[in-house]
Amino acid sequence: MKRIMLPLAVVAALAGMVVSLGPASGQTDKQTAPAFVTTIPDGYRDWRLISLSHEAGNLNSLGAMLGNDVAIKAYREGTLPYPDGTIIAALHYSHAASEENDKIFGRPQSFTPGAPTNTQFMVKDSVKYAATGGWGFGFFIDGKPVDEAQMKSCFPCHAREKARDLVFTHYAP
């Protein structure tokens, strides 16, 4: 048993070193270039609901915000700033009239998610994303990250919500 445990412990220790070196590698003393989230976090579609949203106007969007366990705990306990490890996902769909529901209700009233438009993420890592308030922003269309110009547009807008650690979405009870 010891022969198995010892190499595992060594591997774990090495893995820990790699992880802790990760965020620092590539950083200069004064980090200026923002880092983006370019990989979709695993299993986000199974996360719990934070809230939902309807953006009218040009966006014409229905959205659901989901949070990983760290996010849900922080939301429910009112923790601010959000701890490292928090991930918030925003699943956006077109705001589509549901002919099927309207026929049943007998009047035009029902809007449901149409085609997915984009999926966005906020990942809290106060070291890796120090240049953007501790949050890494990710923006995906059809599962692929958008270009850097579009990624850059997230932070300046979220930065206006300083009092709530750059997070717009409130928790829906």
Place this chain on the structure above:
Amino acid sequence: MKRIMLPLAVVAALAGMVVSLGPASGQTDKQTAPAFVTTIPDGYRDWRLISLSHEAGNLNSLGAMLGNDVAIKAYREGTLPYPDGTIIAALHYSHAASEENDKIFGRPQSFTPGAPTNTQFMVKDSVKYAATGGWGFGFFIDGKPVDEAQMKSCFPCHAREKARDLVFTHYAP
């Protein structure tokens, strides 16, 4: 240890008998009176997202539909009819303009959940709820079940969606 285990096993067996007798008690050969869901299912706020909805007009509602594990599995695998044990929760809130978001976006466009309006459930139990297509309907305001007249209004409307086992909501990818 045995002294503790034996009474527990007996208690568990008795509890099982009570549970299995539960749905049958009060049933006549021809069940006519519908049964309703009058207790809020445990832990529903932690369930996974099925989809969301916006009902305009009089309802003026934003809603999130969550499903227990049986529901999510059935949705993802396209199982019809939904198996016994399926529970679908609909969390409804008022469709409220978010002044806070609109100020940040610089235009009126953002609607988020206002006060909770009601929470509804569909519970699949083909024996207990045989009189209403195998579904028990529950309708709660401020955590309390509404009166029977309002409870009765659920089934006739859902019954129009026979092709999809009385369920309006589609799964949002």
